[in-house]
Amino acid sequence: MERLRLAQLSDLHLGACLSGGKLALPQKKAETRRAEQRQCLSRFAAHVRDTRPAAVLLPGDLFDSPEPDVDDLNFAINALNSIAPIPVFLAPGNHDAYAPSSPYDPHSALYQSRGSGPKWGSNVRIFAADRFETVPLPGHPNVTVTGVAFHRHVPDTHRPLAELPRAAQNGCRILLFHGSLESYPRAGAEPQVLPFTAAELARAGYTYAAVGHYHRGGPIVGERGELLGAYAGAPFAASLGDLTPGSWLDVELTPQQPLNESALRWHRADDRAIHRIEMDVTGLTDTAALAQRLDGLLAASKAGQRDMVHVTLHGRIARGVAFDPRQALAERFFHAAVDDSRVEPDHAVDLAATPDKEPGLAATSEELFIWRMRKLYQQAPDEAERARIKEALFYGLDALTLGEIHLR
Numbered sequence: 001m002e003r004l005r006l007a008q009l010s011d012l013h014l015g016a017c018l019s020g021g022k023l024a025l026p027q028k029k030a031e032t033r034r035a036e037q038r039q040c041l042s043r044f045a046a047h048v049r050d051t052r053p054a055a056v057l058l059p060g061d062l063f064d065s066p067e068p069d070v071d072d073l074n075f076a077i078n079a080l081n082s083i084a085p086i087p088v089f090l091a092p093g094n095h096d097a098y099a100p101s102s103p104y105d106p107h108s109a110l111y112q113s114r115g116s117g118p119k120w121g122s123n124v125r126i127f128a129a130d131r132f133e134t135v136p137l138p139g140h141p142n143v144t145v146t147g148v149a150f151h152r153h154v155p156d157t158h159r160p161l162a163e164l165p166r167a168a169q170n171g172c173r174i175l176l177f178h179g180s181l182e183s184y185p186r187a188g189a190e191p192q193v194l195p196f197t198a199a200e201l202a203r204a205g206y207t208y209a210a211v212g213h214y215h216r217g218g219p220i221v222g223e224r225g226e227l228l229g230a231y232a233g234a235p236f237a238a239s240l241g242d243l244t245p246g247s248w249l250d251v252e253l254t255p256q257q258p259l260n261e262s263a264l265r266w267h268r269a270d271d272r273a274i275h276r277i278e279m280d281v282t283g284l285t286d287t288a289a290l291a292q293r294l295d296g297l298l299a300a301s302k303a304g305q306r307d308m309v310h311v312t313l314h315g316r317i318a319r320g321v322a323f324d325p326r327q328a329l330a331e332r333f334f335h336a337a338v339d340d341s342r343v344e345p346d347h348a349v350d351l352a353a354t355p356d357k358e359p360g361l362a363a364t365s366e367e368l369f370i371w372r373m374r375k376l377y378q379q380a381p382d383e384a385e386r387a388r389i390k391e392a393l394f395y396g397l398d399a400l401t402l403g404e405i406h407l408r
């Protein structure tokens with residue numbers, strides 16, 4: 001097998017709505033980000049023209065939708081055509097699934113409607129079938145690329161590698177598809193599409209698999225630690241789920257087998273990152289102390305001034321204290337969003353106050369509970385017992401009002 005360099009990028013999600021969601025970028029910042037998202041692809045194309053790998057691998061979700069707008073489509077076609085004559089192999093993903101209406105089909109109304117818009121260049125090979133197809137890599141007689149398109153009519157639970165016959169064991173065999181390695185460390189609750197295991201991939205007998213879908217880049221490693229393939233990761237942080245810096249991937253396949261992770265080199269593709277901060281406000285009773293805790297969390301996150309931060313506040317805030325860090329954060333970062341919808345005021349119950357008369361039938365459980373605890377408190381023999389009753393009151397009120405208990 002010859003030494004072979006490849007460049008891999010996926011999950012750019014061109015056309016994704018950047019102003020919505022919890023991050024809530026205002027229109028002007030969303031436009032800045034939209035330009036930066038395109039820049040990811042232009043920079044990647046420039047990198048490919050500079051470094052001249054044997055092929056570019058795009059395993060899906062280049063667009064956020066199967067029918068992107070014409071401007072995004074023309075931009076992407078121009079960028080990929082600019083890489084010519086280096087061949088580009090594209091396997092549509094679950095977002096930009098192949099369909100008769102998608103611009104991956106040159107007969108589609110969308111593709112045809114663009115008048116003088118650019119056509120897919122002869123260097124761009126789009127895998128259109130819902131079954132794996134194998135094509136030669138031009139100029140490299142011993143290299144093949146085997147790819148498949150995601151089709152909407154194929155259920156997400158379909159196992160693409162189950163039907164893939166074992167590859168012939170000569171030459172260099174590249175596999176390209178969009179799917180979910182079941183054991184892959186996931187950032188959140190990303191849906192699994194076209195699942196597979198490392199064992200299935202190893203059995204298929206390919207030299208290297210370029211896989212798309214997960215937005216965090218990382219290797220796909222077999223049982224004996226051998227490298228089977230990789231996710232390049234999303235190059236651009238589009239939403240709160242994108243918590244690792246955007247990246248694309250250079251791959252260098254060497255004649256020595258098995259491959260290991262030294263074949264992979266990730267490149268930072270997005271100058272901004274999204275940081276998610278969770279802060280418990282419970283127990284802090286003035287805004288200076290609250291701001292100090294938030295500063296500590298921000299420092300630990302390594303969020304920089306070009307970045308976006310999303311802060312979730314939760315817990316019990318002291319009565320009479322209002323903590324709103326929005327303005328201060330807006331001045332420190334490209335963008336900051338604060339979700340304080342889970343902050344609850346602390347319970348204000350004076351146990352030493354004279355108890356009212358016993359609550360009647362119309363009383364809430366909360367009123368009845370406070371009345372009983374107040375009586376117990378006032379009958380308590382010593383300070384230790386009173387402290388215990390105070391604790392019990394807070395936990396009980398947490399349970400009654402929040403349905404969960406905040407340890408203090």
Ligand SMILES: [Mn+2]
Pocket residue numbers: 060061093094095178212213214
């Ligand atoms: Mn996907």
